[in-house]
Amino acid sequence: MDIQVRVWRQSGPEDKGRMVTYDVKDISPDASFLEMLDVLNEKLILDGDDPVAFDHDCREGICGMCGMMINGVAHGPERATTTCQLHMRHFKDGDTIDVEPWRASAFPVIKDLVVNRGAFDRIIAAGGYITAPTGTAPDAHATPVPKPDADAAFEAATCIGCGACVAACPNGSSMLFTAAKVAHLGLLPQGQPERDSRVVDMLEAQDEAGFGGCTNMGECTTVCPKGIPLSLIGRLNNDYRKAIGKR
Amino acid sequence: MTDSLWHEGDPIADTAAPDGPIETRWERRTFAAKLVNPANRRKLTVIVVGTGLAGGSAAATLAEAGYKVRSYCYQDSPRRAHSIAAQGGINAAKNYRNDGDSIYRLFYDTVKGGDFRARESNVYRLAQVSVNIIDQCVAQGVPFAREYGGLLDNRSFGGTQVSRTFYARGQTGQQLLLGAYQAMERQIGLGNIVMNARHEMLELIVVDGRARGVVVRDLVTGEITTDFADAVVLASGGYGNVFFLSTNAKGCNVTATWRAHRKGALFANPCYTQIHPTCIPESGTHQSKLTLMSESLRNDGRVWVPRKAEDCGKPAADIPEEDRDYYLERIYPSFGNLVPRDIASRAAKNVCDEGRGVGPGGLGVYLDFADAIQRLGRAAVEAKYGNLFEMYQRITGEDPYEVPMRIYPAVHYTMGGLWVDYDLQSTIPGLFVIGEANFSDHGANRLGASALMQGLADGYFVLPNTINNYLANGPFESVSPDDPAVVEARTQVEDRLSRLLAVNGDRTVDSFHRELGHIMWEYCGMERTEEGLTKAIGLIRGLRDEFWTRVKVPGTGEQLNQNLEKAGRVADFFELAELMCIDALHRAESAGGHFRAESQTPDGEALRHDDEFGYVAAWEYGEVPTLHKEDLTFEYVHPSTRSYK
Amino acid sequence: MAVSGLLLVGFLAMHMLGNLKIFFGADSFNHYAHWLRTVGVPLLPEGWFLWIQRFALTAAVIAHIAAATVLARRARRARPVRYVHRPKVQGSYAARTMRWGGVIILLFVIYHILDLTTGTLNPVADPEHPYRNVVADFAPGRWYVTLFYTLAVVSVGFHLRHGLFSAARTLGQRTPRGERLVRAAALVLSVALVAGYLSVPFAVLTGLVD
Secondary structure, X not given: OOEEEEEEEOOOOOOOOEEEEEEEOOOOOOXXXXXXXXXXXXXXXXXXXXXXXXXXXXXXXXXXXXXXXXXXEEOOOOOOOOHHHOEHHHOOOOOEEEEEOOOOOOOOEEEOOEEOOHHHXXXXXXXXXXXXXXXXXXXXXXXXXXXXXXXXXXXXXXXXXXXXXXXXXXXXXXXXXXXXXXXXXXXXXXXXOOHHHHHHHHHHHHHHOOOOOOOOOOXXXXXXXXXXXXXXXXXXXXXXXXXXXXX | OHXXXXXXXXXXXXXXXXXXXXXXXXXXXXXXXXXXXXXXXXXXXXXXXXXXXXXXXXXHHHHHHOOEEEEEOOOOOHHHOHHHHOOOXXXXXOOOOOOOOOHHHXXXXXXXXXXXXXXXHHHHHHHHHHHHHHHHHHHHOOXXXXXXOOOEOOEOOOOOOOOOEEOOOOOHHHHHHHHHHHXXXXXXXXXXXXXXOOEEEEEEEEEOOEEEEEEEEEOOOOOEEEEEXXXXXXXXXXXXXXXXXXXXXXXXXXXXXXXXXXXXXXXXXXXOEEEEEEEOOOOOOOOOOOOEOOHHHHHOOEEEEEOOHHHOOOOHHHOOHHHEEOHHHHHOOOOHHHOOHHHHHHHHHHHHHOOOOOOHHHOOEEEEOHHHHHHHOHHHHHHHHXXXXXXXXXXXXXXXXXXXXEEEEEEEEEOOEEOOOOOOEOOOOOEEEOHHHEOOXXXXXXXXXXXXXXXXXXXXXXXXXXXXXXXXXXXXXXXXXXXXXXXXXXXXXXXXXXXXXXXXXXXXXXHHXXXXXXXXXXXXXXXXXXXXXXXXXXXXXXXXXXXXXXXEOOOOOOOOOHHHXXXXXXXXXXXHHHHHHHHHHHOOOOEOOEOXXXXXXXXXXXXXXXXXXXXXXXXXXXXXXXXXEEEOOOOOOOOOOOOOO | OHHHHHHHHHHHHHHHHHHHHHHHOHHHHHHHHHHHHHOOOOOOOXXXXXXXXXXXXXXXXXXXXXXXXXXXXXXXXXXOOOOOOOOOOOOOHHHHOHHHHHHHHXXXXXXXXXXXXXXXXOOOOOOOXXXXXXXXXXXXXXXXHHHHHHHHHHHHHHHHHHHHHHHHHHOOOOOHHHHHHHHHHHHHHHHHXXXXXXXXXHHHHOOOOO
């Protein structure tokens, strides 16, 4: 199939950036979206142009490194699918596809479609962990965890930290990301001792990073490749209210 | 001929390993090792390269112990290392099922599974430590699968007869890695780890015979910097991407370990590569990587190809039962579809070589769930494999409930790596190597659910104990940036980058990588022959020369330049590829992931030659590499032939 | 946001119930309006309750607007560069129109006070006979008033549909089942309020109330 892509090109953080149109010919419908960009880049290199920079690594939907706005939708039109797992068969011959980087002041553009998501790491560093230095652990069976809690914690823990929630949120909020970690750890008995400080510290870090506030629009969960449910934000709010109440 | 390809040097031995009863070797080693006073630890710095299960857990643990840690990864966050993609599970000899498992049995299975090419001492320690890993991960909040009673669930994995595999649905690697990552982030928040994401190690700095630092490139700005420490830990993963197509992440590379190898660290058993039988086949020339489908699919799926080559083009449904060849069930009646990875992979290759493969290019075999759906019902199959079926459909556009899946083997894991002693120290003092980057525990073949176990064993429990013994001699004299060794390492990096940019030829880096991958897959893949390997060495050398005269790397070194990154990695893959072929050529036996066509039994099974090849092949870098043999002795598990008929 | 919003929702519900008195005739309605001034008597002097309520509501409105402004400004700061290609957000119409809907509602409230509280914009403006004021307001000849009123009330409906759910979320509603309940309740309450409020002008328009 032949398609046209309009890609955001920005040579560096200081550059203003612009959309540039490219023709990509003879793409297999079985190719992934990133493989389509690979083909484009091979051509650009041989033509003496600068290839399009984009983040990617595992290409199997789990590392969370890839991510771009495809026709204005984070990770593109397929639900519960990362960009690397999106295939060209979901587009039509002759389509024009717009590709842009995640847009958030907390995710500054480094080059083209590559953004800096270090803010997510800072949120985790502020409290997204259970303090359990190596060697201190009791036997794994010392504390049984009810299966429903373990399953719910797992569901929250499947977040891949790709940033699609922020990119899609009209407020540029990272609430779903933070809520997923707060829920994962807060649902487990091991996570109880730090439950209050965790939610307060993580929210503080989130605000400091310059993310917007949550207005429960639900855009985040719609684009989330792992389907992290919006209800986790309620759980975070609940934890936060209780934590503040105890102060 | 062979003399021109390699020399044989002096044998080596692992002098760090204690002897005596195997059950107490680790305890005796940790007791004998020197300790570092807690107050002195903060004066000692350790560089850790890589943030996967091994690197992440090591960095966190060393920082918790009080050392200053500086950590590097090429990804944008330590959470993205490729350990995250491991699906199946992690083994531990907990014997929670009371099914006769024990440390000794896990040790036994691993030594045997590795086809008697691993060290008994290391494997025993791995099995011992495995139980602590599960405790540690649960304490961190890793959400392992649980039963209704609230206790941890276990499953049997990869054909073992005991249920010792802990898992978190199909995302065990992700959950374990996030545990290590969070522990690491905690230490980053406390200022004990300085994390440098989007940085790539391009050279090791060796001063006065000790590993003292690294040369790194900031992948965002292109700036080249040096970093000095009292010890360097490499946790940079495996080299499966030498095949271009593999289940590894696109960025996985050999550069860190290869640069260390060039600086004097021995590289052991590079030819041992694991080819996983259940991957989604290539769909065309655009293919950039291969995706693994969990091995568990073989528990219910039946593998077959058409009996007649002329049926291969037909839709599967049009091929009647009598014209189907369920070849694994036919050849291995007792294990059937559950034979170990290496055997299933080679059998698939054989039927495809006979022209009976299905799908694009005839490179695929069917994995059929029709019987399972009939027997268990669609709902039951969906409950067990739903997410895998979805993944398959997402990638191929085919519905596996209606048409059989197509699968083909793909490179998945590399058992070889830098040679390390019992302390996980390489032949360069102060350079430690952990996880997939070292060679130590899996021998010639890794069992399912053992990679996660080894990575975390090394990072959480082994290295943090053994490195003390080395660091107790420190802090070492500070390194001057003007030290000739530093200047040399830095210049080497700068020169190499300029050379890559200066060629300005007419072929892309990827085109070379793809071609190298073809050569490796063809001649150093599932089946190797003397003739093929010899040919491959010639082809690799030719292609490497062409690379250095025709490659085109756009842009400059002073910016984010993903093609420059790739070019450097591919340049190192060329050198590694040659050593892999030499290693495969010299090892004229079949063992685990290394199958030499000349060494097979009359019915086509792998034939080991323990007397001749019962050693670790540790290679020293040189124009012509030098082979150092480390003899393997088996006091507990006596070598026998693996049979799955 | 959530607390001030809920306070305002409570007022809306009471206000609507009061409005419905109109269907019991002029006396009943006028009596209700007078009663409002005497609530709390003799504990409070006459009219005090109303003023307390007005202060509380004004404070709630200010807090609500202030919070909304902070959120809107944060959102703008969080995404200084907009997307070139941005289809409508995929969430509900209600969620997406909170801010502009809020502005419409605010404008209406100002008009509404000038109309029926101070009487500045009312054609009758008889403080003793609120019933007449209302009937005069929605006279068929003044269709544009009814139209504006309707638009504002429908905006309130949409605003509440998302607002009620969002408030529950912010206050910690966290189960999927609860979410379904809250969403359903928000819808029912919004529809009930819209229906209740709209019943008055349409009753006047159709001559049911005169």
